[in-house]
Amino acid sequence: MLDLSTARPASAAAFDRAKAVIPGGVNSPARAFGGVGGNPLFIARADGPFLYDLDGNRYLDFIGSWGPMILGHCHPAVVEATIAAVKNGSSYGAPCELETRLAEMVIDAVPSVEMVRFVSSGTEATMSAIRLARGFTGRDLVIKFAGCYHGHVDSLLVSAGSSALTLGVPNSPGVPVGCTQDTIVLKFNDTAALAEVFAAKGDKIAGVILEPIVGNMGLVPPTAEFRRELRRLTQAHGALLIYDEVMTGFRLGYGGAQELLGDKPALSCFGKIIGGGSPVGAYGGRAGIMKKIMPAGPVFQAGTLSGNPVAMAAGIATLNELKVNPPYARLEEQSKRIGEGLLKAATSANVPVQFNRVGSMWTLFFTNTPVSDLDTAKTSDTKRFGRFFWEMMDRGVYLPCSQFEAAFTCGAMTDEHIATTIQAGAESLQAVAKG
Template sequence: MTPDTDRTDANLALFERARRVIPGGVNSPVRAFRAVGGTPRFITRAEGAYIWDANGQRYIDYIGSWGPMILGHGHPAVLEAVQKAARDGFSFGAPTEREIELAEEILRHVPSMDMVRLVSSGTEAAMSAIRLARGATGRNKLVKFEGCYHGHADALLVKAGSGLATFGHPTSAGVPAVVAQDTLVLEYNNLSQLEAAFAAHGSEIACLMIEPIAGNMNFVRASVPFMQRCRELCTQHGALLVFDEVMTGFRVALGGAQSLYAQAIPDFAPDLTVLGKVIGGGMPLAAFGGRCAVMEQLAPLGPVYQAGTLSGNPVATACGLATLREISREGFYDALARQTRTLIEGLKSEADAAGVAFSADSEGGMFGFFLLPELPQNYTAVMKSDGARFNTLFHGLLERGVYVAPALYEAGFVSAAHSDEDLARTFEAARAAFRLLTK
């Protein structure tokens, strides 16, 4: 395999050019490779399970645009829908029938939601859901958890994981203390902290927002007892339980992560749900929704204002609708979950053979792995991971044509396009990469 330094000419040239006009050379921080070192790959095209960089190097893609590409890149039905929609018009600033169809398709699979509002990004959806929760309850405080990332709205950039964890900052510059003072940050999966927070502030809490499977500290599940207690305390104190399923929605199961908890907890449902990624199929589209009584607090029906020029964009809704129709076919998730489990079991086998401490977990088409002997349950445990060893593993895989997230704290994604041959090639690359950790 050609060394990294011998085949980054075009990528390096583009990166140097980008840094002159774009802060850090990238439009989203984790793309900069600052956590892992080296030169970012500038992607020129994608197809199925593969992406190609500016040098023409092909990679097996386990990022999938950070989750949306559940069908793989360029699925024929999705491509056809997008092309037809684009011919009809890029944007109208007026309602379309397709917005209704997409809303109906989402609600069909997520029974906790009676109504849904389409927006353009996960950050916008999470920010709007919190505003709605505050407006509906007349309260100000919100509960979030260390390592959970809900977008870059000011009040949420407090121990937020993801890119912030990568750079080692607990919060962001430019966020006034007064903006974050109503954000209560608790340890994920810590029942005693959760109960103490509601005991002290229950009557002031508008909502509790949580990633049911945190994908921004890699892959960490909320335990069933913890999630059940979140639901009970929110109900008891009149706060809204907000599920951030930007990453897990339609990715871990057709009904999202909440459908998995509903199997274990009687009558379980969140009050509001935030969705993104898969529902847009790779286009800029997200949503938030919940019960009628709450959603009808939104303008133009109620006093909580939210608006967006490109909300429900006709090309994005075409992409999302075509994606949801494909993944709702019988057997889709069984096959996807089986392939994802095969991936992490194979990686575990290669790590064991090399004598490398390794733990992994998956649900549906989402997975995560740690260079730790046991799966962590919270942000503090995740931070015990050895970043330098991960960087060595990352580059070992990248140089052998396998592209995983360029950061220790990000989950990975398998698509329906990943074949058995792709997995076999991944295991071969991992075998060599794990050996680098034992030298």
């Protein structure tokens, strides 16, 4: 395994410079490589399925800016739309028609959504959806699930996944006890615990928020029974079912995870793909609920850069491309091939793994145990994953720098790229087996 400090000196120098002025040298802990050791790569540019670091190395990118680059980097339609928008002004602080056009596209794609409010991040979307659920129901309690990450909202930063899990600080200092006392944390896919909590406190529960297909403890799908009970219990007790589709929205299908699963939550949160890679978020749902938001209703939420015209233009171009030239069938086939190839290679190398996948999202867990929740995800051998990560990096394949993150296949990848990935995986797993 190569040492970043000698093999990638420009990135190492850039990281040292960044650490002097940015806490930890990064602007999000998910980029810190804390779960794999070594230092992060600094990226110079991106194009199609590739990232290029400061040292001139090229990598097949299975992060895709943590999900939004489903079309690949610098897709011509998105670039053209973004440039055109910037030429008309990068921010207005006033309404523009691009907001309405993107809202109409989201509503057209997602049957459960009748109205949409745009914000500037996924965290803002989930925070606002929780406030709306409480304001609409007049209740305080919210249920979330261990390992599901919904941004750095105080009330939801309890047993969080993503970088919070990687760094071992799922309960962050700086979050007062009072901010989390109304948050109930349950095990994902635990139907019995869910029923027990509703039986005891159903009339006090404002909503249940979850990633319908989890990406932030690695890829973990829900069971059919769990989803069925979520729908039944929330409806029976007047609580709102909130799907956090910041990651899965428009990725697992044009209508997101809920289209794939056939579900209709009361509220949905979006981000990533709907901005075409620009900072963006949104939450939406039934009109009767959404009309409680100010200025239509009493629940306050605001944002200076919400509905930013550049982000709206990039999102419109991305969604239009996904609708006109849907990549989902090809992404499904390519991601399936990756799974089959890696599992075959792991068996050959005698390395115990689990491969969880839904559509173009997937995770290779280094464990014998089938992964269905946070506890089983944490049985993974993170040291082996770290070795695998660097072996893949040295072969030009850029994976998420944590065992507990999902990887993403993108529409710019060819069959040759998939074959290259599988070959790199086979060689890397052999190296992992040797220790």
